[in-house]
Amino acid sequence: MKLGVVRRQLERLRDALPLSHGRTSFSQEGEDLVLARLFETRGPGIYVDVGAHHPRRFSNTLLLYRGGWHGVNIDATPGSMRAFARERARDINLEMGVTATRETRTLYVFDEPALNTFDATRAKQLDRPPFRLIAEKPIACAPLHAILADHKIRAIDLLSIDVEGLDFDVVQTVDWDVQKPGVVIVEQFTHDIAALLQSELHRYMRDRGYELIAKTFNSLFYMALWYDRRR
Numbered sequence: 001m002k003l004g005v006v007r008r009q010l011e012r013l014r015d016a017l018p019l020s021h022g023r024t025s026f027s028q029e030g031e032d033l034v035l036a037r038l039f040e041t042r043g044p045g046i047y048v049d050v051g052a053h054h055p056r057r058f059s060n061t062l063l064l065y066r067g068g069w070h071g072v073n074i075d076a077t078p079g080s081m082r083a084f085a086r087e088r089a090r091d092i093n094l095e096m097g098v099t100a101t102r103e104t105r106t107l108y109v110f111d112e113p114a115l116n117t118f119d120a121t122r123a124k125q126l127d128r129p130p131f132r133l134i135a136e137k138p139i140a141c142a143p144l145h146a147i148l149a150d151h152k153i154r155a156i157d158l159l160s161i162d163v164e165g166l167d168f169d170v171v172q173t174v175d176w177d178v179q180k181p182g183v184v185i186v187e188q189f190t191h192d193i194a195a196l197l198q199s200e201l202h203r204y205m206r207d208r209g210y211e212l213i214a215k216t217f218n219s220l221f222y223m224a225l226w227y228d229r230r231r
Contacts, residue, residue, distance in 0.1 A: 028058040028114075029216035031185060035158065036063055038183060038214075038223070041230045044068035045157030048181070050098050050144065050170055051075060053114055053162070055087040060160045060185060065091070072153060074098060076107050076139045077116050092151050097141035098163070098170045109135040117164035126164075145175035154178055160185045162219075168201045176208050182227035184210065187218045196220075 025033050039045065049061045052073035056062055061071065070090040075081065076097040084093035097105055097118060108123035109116050111132045117123055118139075127133040148154075159174065159181035161167045167186040174181070184205070190196050193215075202212065205222045214221035223229070 024063075026056055026059045026062045029219055031060045031160075031216055031219050031221075032063045034214050034216065034221060035060065035183070035185075038221075038229055039064070039157075042157075043231070044070070045182075046153070046155075047071035047158040047160065048144070048148065048153070048156050048179075049073045049160045051162040051164070052084065052160075053077070053080070055084050058114055058162075060162075061158070064158070069157075071156065071158075072148065072151065074147065076118070076141070077109065077113050078107075078137055078139075080113070092153075094147065096147070097139045098144050098147065098173060099141040100143060100169065100173055102142045102146065104138050105141050107137045107139045108133055109137055115164060117166065119165040122165035143173035144170060145173055145179065148179060149175075155180045157182045158185070159183070162187050165189075168204070171201070171204065180224070182224050182229060184222045186220050186222070188220050189218060191217070 023033060044067060047061050047064055047069055048071055052075045065088060072092045072094065073084050073088060074094045074096060076095070078095070081093045081095040084091065097107065099105055105118050107116060107118055108120065110126060111134050115126050115131055123133060156179055161170050163170055171186060186201065188196060188199070188201060190199060196202060209225045210222040211225060212220060213223045
């Protein structure tokens with residue numbers, strides 16, 4: 001049987017299966033599918049995932065990793081890097097927090113690890129059914145530019161930040177002349193687009209040469225005006 005005939009038969013079989021035209025997403029809001037579209041003509045790059053949480057669950061970078069990318073995963077949750085060590089062997093996996101200075105901060109730990117935060121105000125807001133605050137842990141922290149310098153990481157293609165209310169604080173610890181991320185994902189809980197465009201975060205990113213190019217429910221995608229995502 002000719003190869004073309006076999007291929008057509010396999011395609012018909014595939015199309016008959018339930019959900020055959022779906023696309024797999026590991027992100028919480030489909031952010032990885034937006035990234036797949038952004039980087040569809042680009043070869044493997046380098047990412048930094050702050051608030052990485054888990055190598056698969058709610059991951060913005062797993063699809064990129066499977067496509068040959070590598071990078072740095074950072075999460076403050078105690079024990080979080082054990083799964084990354086097993087599943088992200090090409091990556092640098094760091095169990096620590098990101099703050100403006102090298103210091104020890106209190107991490108508020110929930111029964112839903114995706115909600116863990118250094119933000120005391122947000123922790124109070126989240127500590128209600130169906131979620132529960134279960135512990136407060138002292139965690140070593142450092143600025144992102146220092147962490148990346150310690151590991152000799154310079155220019156990166158993607159910076160993904162999800163740290164439950166302190167994303168802008170993390171953004172301000174980037175060395176924009178050294179790390180120069182091509183695309184930045186940050187969470188912003190404002191859903192009023194007009195208010196978002198007047199926010200301090202948006203002005204900060206615009207001042208550094210970034211434009212807002214996409215949005216999911218809580219996540220914003222900024223791309224550097226100079227970045228060539230097609231390489």
